Amino acid sequence: MRSGLIVLACTLALCNTVCAQSDRNAPAVTDSVRLQDVVVTGQYIPQSLKNSVYQVRTISAEYIKLRGATNVLGVLDNQLGVRFSNDATLGETDVEIMGMSGASVKILLDGVPLVDRGSTRQSLSQVDVSTIERIEIVEGPMSVVYGTDALAGVINIITKKHTGGSQLSVSARVQEETVGKEYALLDGKGVHNENINLQWAKNGFFTGAGITRNDFGGWTDTLTGRKKAWKPKDQLLTNGTFGYSNKVLKAWYRLDYLNEDIISQGDINYDNGKATDQRYLTERYTHQAQAVWQLNSRLSLNGSASYQQYQRRTRTTIKDFVTGTETLSPDAGTQDVSEFNTAFFRGTAQYTINSLLSFQPGIEYRRDASSGQRIEGNPDITDYSAFLSAEIKPLSWLNIRPGVRLSKNSVYDAPPVIPSLNTKIALGKDVDLRLSYARGFRAPALRELYFYFFDASHSIKGNPDLKAEYSNSYTGSVTWQALHQGNLRLNVTGTGFYNDFNDRIDVAIIGSSDTSTYVNISKFKTTGGTLSGVLNWKDLQVNLGFSYIGRYNQYADDEAYNKTQPSPEFMWTPEANGNVTYYFRKLKGAVNLSYKFNGVRPAYEVVTNTDGSTFLHEVKTSSFHQLDVTATRSVTSYLSVNAGVKNLLDNTNINNNSLNTGQAHATGGLLSMWYGRSYFLGISFNWNHN
Amino acid sequence: MKLSRHFLVLAVVTGFLSACSKDEDATVVIPPSDGSELTLNGGGGTGSPNTVYVDFSADSATAAARTSWSLGFYSGSDYRVVLNGFTSMSAVALTKTDISTVGLSDAEGVSLAIGQGAGTLSMIDDVFGDLTKTVIAEVSATESSNVVYLVKPETASASDPSTWYKVRITRSGSGYSLQYAKLGETTIKTAAITKDATYNFTFFSLENGATVKVEPKKAEWDIAWSYAAYYTATIPYFFSDFVVINQYAGVTAAKMDTATISYSNFAATDIAAQTFVSARDAIGSSWRATTGNGIYKNLYYIVKDAAGNYYKLKFVSMGLNDGGTRGYPVIEYKLVQSAS
Structure with a gap:
């Protein structure tokens, strides 16, 4: 498509212009690929990983670049406990962390929660990777500071920011990638990613802008018609920032814009010469203004305000190949606009009384409004919260952080008190133990409160009387800096967790009613642990990890089945991952091998025999190995090239032996996991003038 | 500044063109309809x-x-009555034979909720169309053997029995006699229904209290x-x-x-x-x-x-x-x- 060519042409033109102007060296890749040490998620002030009371995982920009990722999912794929599920119909992907799906995972952009229209965390793949400085993943509820949805954990996407001083920098990237064996140069089949980012700063003022095109051409698989197994998706992402900083104050505004077009073409019906096509058009504006103000050595204030507009249009057209005309489909539900608007503010103060005691009080305001098909009316919901935590260090080896959150909601009865207690105990100079208890909660979504769907085979209505889901969560971890001698370092981390979820919201029919509704009915539990290690030796970095995660099996406690067909309480899945990176100093290059094993994932389902009797069947989703090999190298001081093979083992669909296939809403059979082995080649340009 | 001008142009151009269509369909030849x-x-x-x-x-x-009728009275030699199987109508037999004694209390403990997992196959006629397996038993020549049925039309509410009907059918010469009323009502209406051999059934609407023409x-x-x-x-x-x-x-x-x-x-x-x-x-x-x-x-x-x-x-x-x-x-x- 032409837009792509123009972005590319301009990118190259810009390269030439600025190359001529500059003689500075771009930072060499080899100096920077290292675990970022400082984290911010849930912290009073930016904190080193070692001193954080939370066990935080980080993914750096360098790693994102090295992996050739074009979206966030492209680097989360080898994290322990992270799994994806793809919805082939909608062209969307949901993420699961530690056995809990999207609805229980909170996605933050610089600490600001991103809006999603349903429980699928689509927002994760609608963030421009080129603006990401770091991704922080914290497992376990962080509901005291982040509120609803942070049950399984938080994924906080930290954007690149001005670091002080005068600056003029330009970075750009062009990356071309195949989708399995499908590829066309610059447009259509394949993945096409181009972007430009500019940064400028002087006298404390700073500004920046970026634009990215991220097109996915879809994948045909074994289909022969117009229909595709993976829907083509075109994304245009832009962002702009401006702000001011001095020694005590930093304030900035940032706007992220997304335009996404998912195209679903139907096969031609040769009996009438027509085909039905659908497009899902998403527009997202994420405004945020943030400020950090250090009043004195003891007191600092943080404020984050955000306004988000999310609109998703569904457009269905019928294309007539006989007459060559295209008309809008008149069917119910085929033309729709769903809108979500969120206003958000969080303010915190950090006050240090002395070296033993500091506090963080905070307030949060959030208003969500929605309209669209299957939503009754134009509801809005407002949430007011206040929270307070303290960090107590009574002994040099002990750090205790108790916290509590109070909420009031305009619609449902918010859980009155959300407590948490985090501790960090230094068992020695090199060994840290973290133990925590936290209450997590998930507020009923607008959709669950105001859903309205009545047709021939559905009668479902939302329930404004819902309560929040809540969980009791226990986590523990031990980190051991086993070796740190010269250029040899080895860190080992073991973690364990147990989460007990109550009042989970599910659809059910109550009493003799003929309408289904949402009720606080079900339970869920997750438990498990991970063991991982990082070895750094000279120019080699090796990460290895293993996890074993159990998800609750509801039939274990089901009276209809637990006597005749007892089944285990937990369904366990093993996972293992590995990352090997080697830096070639002389060549100014690096090679990365990224591997993950996703073990067999069991589940239970009820199968109905033809005579109406039912039995419990263990469903297994097959295991699979993922392997990527990528390399990057600086060619000149501004230009670097990266290339690689993604999904080297050529995964496509994976098996699931469900017997409930072919029915409405069945999820069994083949699950589309990946689209085959892909190759990519990219050039990136980076120029800085300090 | 030079760079930002470049950038602005770029942003505008990209925004404009990314809206262009992705349809690149080859010419397709569609054979004409045969028949x-x-x-x-x-x-x-x-x-x-x-x-x-x-x-x-x-x-x-x-x-x-679809909802214009409630019951179909068979025109063949047998005396059979069908429920409207083109709606989610459900029905259940009572033991009573005197319709005037049937009221809302007879709905206690009776569920006529049907569809989306609710209900049983005994609440609807045989799904294969076997007339000997209808919810309403063959209308007996022995007047006193014909019981009262509770009938819930598609438009009624499962949780509100006052929207249901009570019906009782007996033979009347070579046709049928129908007694019916809303479940909470005491005034019983009656209708005489004749067989017409040129039609499969004679259709009757409980809501409108009249026979209706439905099938050709x-x-x-x-x-x-x-x-x-x-x-x-x-x-x-x-x-x-x-x-x-x-x-x-x-x-x-x-x-x-x-x-x-x-x-x-x-x-x-x-x-x-x-x-x-x-x-x-x-x-x-x-x-x-x-x-x-x-x-x-x-x-x-x-x-x-x-x-x-x-x-x-x-x-x-x-x-x-x-x-x-x-x-x-x-x-x-x-x-x-x-x-x-």
């Missing part, structure tokens, strides 16, 4: 308001509102498309885009797969080898799936009408990703062999 095509006026939607009766030999389609004469329709009562596993389930055959007039149908003989190649000589089925669901829902697939394009049907003509029938569109409109299905049919 007659009919668009059925189902009234639109998944729970379409109409039942459409099709007569192949007359090239005609007649639409009737029994020799004047072959198949009917409608939202209809059917089953899944062992529970009742109401299907959109369901097709019944006029089994009481003697229509039968055989299901064909293009893997055996293609639709266009099917000829009179192929008829003898087929197995014709006389059940209500001979076509049923087998021709389509309501999720994903839509119409199974490899399937078509051979329908033998009451006069002995054989037609081949295929479904062109039903409105699920096939360029059609939901609730306005399009069918194509062609005479294969005339009745001799």
Whole structure:
């Protein structure tokens, strides 16, 4: 498509212009690929990983670049406990962390929660990777500071920011990638990613802008018609920032814009010469203004305000190949606009009384409004919260952080008190133990409160009387800096967790009613642990990890089945991952091998025999190995090239032996996991003038 | 600044052009229709308001509102009454025979909720159309053997029995006598219903208190498309885009797969080898799936009408990703062999 060519042409033109102007060296890749040490998620002030009371995982920009990722999912794929599920119909992907799906995972952009229209965390793949400085993943509820949805954990996407001083920098990237064996140069089949980012700063003022095109051409698989197994998706992402900083104050505004077009073409019906096509058009504006103000050595204030507009249009057209005309489909539900608007503010103060005691009080305001098909009316919901935590260090080896959150909601009865207690105990100079208890909660979504769907085979209505889901969560971890001698370092981390979820919201029919509704009915539990290690030796970095995660099996406690067909309480899945990176100093290059094993994932389902009797069947989703090999190298001081093979083992669909296939809403059979082995080649340009 | 000007131009241009269409379809040649095509006026939607009766030999389609009737009184020699199986009507027998003693208290402990997992197959007539297996037992010549039934129309509420009806049917000469009222009402209405041998049934509306014309004469329709009562596993389930055959007039149908003989190649000589089925669901829902697939394009049907003509029938569109409109299905049919 032409837009792509123009972005590319301009990118190259810009390269030439600025190359001529500059003689500075771009930072060499080899100096920077290292675990970022400082984290911010849930912290009073930016904190080193070692001193954080939370066990935080980080993914750096360098790693994102090295992996050739074009979206966030492209680097989360080898994290322990992270799994994806793809919805082939909608062209969307949901993420699961530690056995809990999207609805229980909170996605933050610089600490600001991103809006999603349903429980699928689509927002994760609608963030421009080129603006990401770091991704922080914290497992376990962080509901005291982040509120609803942070049950399984938080994924906080930290954007690149001005670091002080005068600056003029330009970075750009062009990356071309195949989708399995499908590829066309610059447009259509394949993945096409181009972007430009500019940064400028002087006298404390700073500004920046970026634009990215991220097109996915879809994948045909074994289909022969117009229909595709993976829907083509075109994304245009832009962002702009401006702000001011001095020694005590930093304030900035940032706007992220997304335009996404998912195209679903139907096969031609040769009996009438027509085909039905659908497009899902998403527009997202994420405004945020943030400020950090250090009043004195003891007191600092943080404020984050955000306004988000999310609109998703569904457009269905019928294309007539006989007459060559295209008309809008008149069917119910085929033309729709769903809108979500969120206003958000969080303010915190950090006050240090002395070296033993500091506090963080905070307030949060959030208003969500929605309209669209299957939503009754134009509801809005407002949430007011206040929270307070303290960090107590009574002994040099002990750090205790108790916290509590109070909420009031305009619609449902918010859980009155959300407590948490985090501790960090230094068992020695090199060994840290973290133990925590936290209450997590998930507020009923607008959709669950105001859903309205009545047709021939559905009668479902939302329930404004819902309560929040809540969980009791226990986590523990031990980190051991086993070796740190010269250029040899080895860190080992073991973690364990147990989460007990109550009042989970599910659809059910109550009493003799003929309408289904949402009720606080079900339970869920997750438990498990991970063991991982990082070895750094000279120019080699090796990460290895293993996890074993159990998800609750509801039939274990089901009276209809637990006597005749007892089944285990937990369904366990093993996972293992590995990352090997080697830096070639002389060549100014690096090679990365990224591997993950996703073990067999069991589940239970009820199968109905033809005579109406039912039995419990263990469903297994097959295991699979993922392997990527990528390399990057600086060619000149501004230009670097990266290339690689993604999904080297050529995964496509994976098996699931469900017997409930072919029915409405069945999820069994083949699950589309990946689209085959892909190759990519990219050039990136980076120029800085300090 | 030079750079930012570049950038602005770039942003504007990119924004403009990224909206351009991705349709790059090659020219497609569509063969013309072979035979007659009919668009059925189902009234639109998944729970379409109409039942459409099709007569192949007359090239005609007649639409009737699904909920316009409640009970169908059989015109044949037996005394049989059917529930409206083109709606989610449910019914249950009481032990009482005196309708005036039946009231809201008789609904205590009785659930007539049906569909979406609720209800049992005993609340609806036989889904295969066997008239000896209706909810309402054969109307007995012994007046005192005929019990009262509670009937919940599709439009009534399962949780509010005052919206239900009580009915009792007895024989009256060569016809029927119907007593009925809303469950909470004490005034019992009556209606006399006669048999008309040119129709399968005489239809009566409890809401309107009158007989209504619904089906064409029994020799004047072959198949009917409608939202209809059917089953899944062992529970009742109401299907959109369901097709019944006029089994009481003697229509039968055989299901064909293009893997055996293609639709266009099917000829009179192929008829003898087929197995014709006389059940209500001979076509049923087998021709389509309501999720994903839509119409199974490899399937078509051979329908033998009451006069002995054989037609081949295929479904062109039903409105699920096939360029059609939901609730306005399009069918194509062609005479294969005339009745001799």
